[in-house]
Amino acid sequence: MVSKKISLYLDTSVIGGYYDDVFMQDTRLLFEKIKDGKYDVFISDLTEKELENAPKEVKDLLNIVKWQPLIVTSDCKILADEYIKEKVVGATSRDDCMHIATATINNVDLLISWNFKHIVNVERIRGYNSINIKNGYKHLEIRSPKDMGLYD
Numbered sequence: 001m002v003s004k005k006i007s008l009y010l011d012t013s014v015i016g017g018y019y020d021d022v023f024m025q026d027t028r029l030l031f032e033k034i035k036d037g038k039y040d041v042f043i044s045d046l047t048e049k050e051l052e053n054a055p056k057e058v059k060d061l062l063n064i065v066k067w068q069p070l071i072v073t074s075d076c077k078i079l080a081d082e083y084i085k086e087k088v089v090g091a092t093s094r095d096d097c098m099h100i101a102t103a104t105i106n107n108v109d110l111l112i113s114w115n116f117k118h119i120v121n122v123e124r125i126r127g128y129n130s131i132n133i134k135n136g137y138k139h140l141e142i143r144s145p146k147d148m149g150l151y152d
Helices: 012-019 024-035 045-050 056-063 074-085 091-105 122-134 145-151
Strands: 006-010 039-044 068-070 110-112 141-143
Touching (some): 039 045, 074 122
Parallel strands (some): 006 110
């Protein structure tokens, strides 16, 4: 039986984590698996925009892995706003919500982030997914790069 590769949506924190002392080891292990073709990787136009002012070496990471672009659509913005309306997070976390909504609407298997306050947080994940299910979308797995050893 041929299995489909797991699809990953990387938010900006994962890309920045490549050079961060705290997150470097796990981020680089994930990037090695990506380079080996283990996953299908997606990055949104929002991620690209958030990286515009990043150091050159961080921006250059997008050139060392194969990834596919996703666009933050009006449907993504509507779903993101519903997360806020339902108080999963506050309005200042709208970009985080748009990452989650973009991964959800595009049916990505896992959203990967180092943002433990607004994204990789059990209570928030439950909130995002209850709204996803209510709106007819599937449950979105949200994990940190450290968790990716579970998917080997």
